[in-house]
Amino acid sequence: MKILVTGATGKVGRAFLTAFLDDDRYASAKVVALCHNRGLDAGDRVEVVSGSLSDPQAVAHAMDGVTHVLHMAAVKESPDLVIDVAIKGMFLLLEAARQSSTLKQFVLISGDCTVGHIFKEYSAPINEVSPRKAYSGCYALTKVLEEVMIEQYQIQYGLNGTVLRAPWIMEKDDFKYALSFGEEQFGGPAWSDLIGADKAMRLARGDFVPLMRDRTGASLKRNFVHVDDLVMALMAVLDHAGAMQELFNIAMDEPVDYAQVAEYLARTRDMEAVEIPTPFHSNWLDNTKARHALGWRPQVDFEEMIERAWAYERSPSDPRKIWYPG
Template identity: 60%
Template structure:
């Protein structure tokens, strides 16, 4: 078996690689990475260098490949969105469907395809809920990816599935999600607070308690990268994944009131309430738990513990490849 990975130098890819190599299930598999701007240096990985938008590069990368794990993505970069998010997956799927060796195609999607906190849903978001992208090119391309994958299954009967993940956390990410000083992701505090208020909260070491459009504590979906990696490993070569879309997130969404209560009790931090126009949603992971036998292991308590206990070494700088 030969696995082609795109996006191997990113957050998920760098966590996936050691787990894949250590897993006896995949002993004897070979690994190839399609890299463009950043290249991984690893003795066991064959590298193909080039852009996903180039048909010839992609076909060369698929040569002899049995399984594809497509994780490459760009955020709010309109000049790259079509190349990566549209042409990229089209080229991969075209090469995959015409290959005699190809067996399984896995796409890592995102809950931006269902609008995460931007659109209201009357019930938990399942795999049959309507897709509702929020403004911006990134969410649009994630919807296009899901739909294109779905249509290739219908048109050509390929073995393909999508793991739809919410906001992916590792190391001390979650601590920076709640920071007024060095914020990671959004919503940007400047949308709700003055510069003076942000500076005051940063100096106090405060954390936000976001409230949704109804005034209730906001509930937003997250997943720890280790749980996403475990879902990928369970999906690779698994017949139960054939043709399926799976939501893979924490069992319950993160409740900002619970976050505030835990951190106030454990670290004595002050809490700042912030009203927002956003919506509390629940990404239902029942299907992945039932068909894949997958269980997320990092809950809110552990997410907080890991983020606040993480200490960076000098050779482990905080790098944010894209803002969220």
């Protein structure tokens, strides 16, 4: 096996490489990492190719002799990069894959931005045949286009593609800072947009937890997945016959309920809930298909995610650095 990994320096990429290289099943496997802005240390089993996804020569070099592709690289809200990197890059990878004599599987990591996250309403749990409803912005648009592109390559050329659609991915102390009212807040929504900058600043000085309400007034339910569970799903789909040309939602068994989070943090850490009305929708990303077809089970529920986030202690060599806001 020779697997090309794009986005290898991100949170999912690094976690996957650790799990993959430590797995005895892949002791003889090689990894090619196509890196552009951030570097990665090469090794006996890891080859680093420097270049952009928009560069046909770099992609061709990286794809040489590859049996599997794991495509995770993405650009966020960067309109100047979207076409060249996200769309052209995906096209170049797919073209190289369909013409390859060695390729066995192409795995794409997508996101729940393709189904609107908390910005679009669904009357039932969101499964793999629910309509795509991207929220505003170029990032969500690129993810919809990527899903459609790999789907069409499967139809047109018989490509063995697998898509894992993940919601907001948590690692280390991410969840703690996703709930923070301070300047170190990770991801959105920006509290200043909902409650004003002055109130957010006051709350940041105390032990408060946001209890967001959806547009119906019920506590907001929002989808998450821990990086460890996503990596388990990635390992599960490699060469899995049931993953051929399939799309899977990879999420926690239930969405995170902000009322339950607030109650748990009040009980375990004496934090006080702050009610925040929002225009958002509560949605449920249904993972039934992945559990049934892959035998995959998420291990981290919201309580475990809280405990891991609050227990995590960063060393000086592991500063909190957010490459993308969410």
